[in-house]
Amino acid sequence: MVAKPFHCLLCDKSYANKTSLVAHERKFHKQNIIIPHQHILSIPLYSSYCHFRGLFIDAIQSRLGSHRSTEGKKTIQVHCEENLVYFIFREQEIFTFQVTSYKYNCVFKGQVSVE
Structure with a gap:
């Protein structure tokens, strides 16, 4: 019997x-919002929220731009404390967690506006 160490x-x-485990997760747990280690995440300080908000807004503004040629899907990464991401986005439908790659994902959709 073959050992199966990737649970x-x-x-x-x-x-x-691990490749098979990742394929399983993508197929069967695609919209996962379960964070197996959530019990060890502490509630972030208010100052951490404020710092994250600034980083998040700056990242969005630098990626979106204001010219029509910049329309379409954009990806941003904001490096911060894990507990911030979890406590800010955990109840959003757009929030997912990839267990095997240990990544959080949030997808925001908006409309194009003309001023």
Whole structure:
């Protein structure tokens, strides 16, 4: 019997390699909002929220631009404390967590406006 050391933290499945585990997660836990380690995340300080808000706004403004040629899907990354991301976005439908790659994802959609 082949050893299956790669266990899904969200269900009872095990896999022989990480690639298979990642494929399983993408197929069966695509919209996952379960954070297996959430019990160790502390509530962030208000000053941390304020700092994150500034970083987040700056990142959005630098990626969006104001010219029509910049329309379309944009990806931004904001490096911050994990507990901030979790406590700010945890109840949003746009929030997901990829267990195997340990990444949070939030997708925001908006409309084009003309001033």
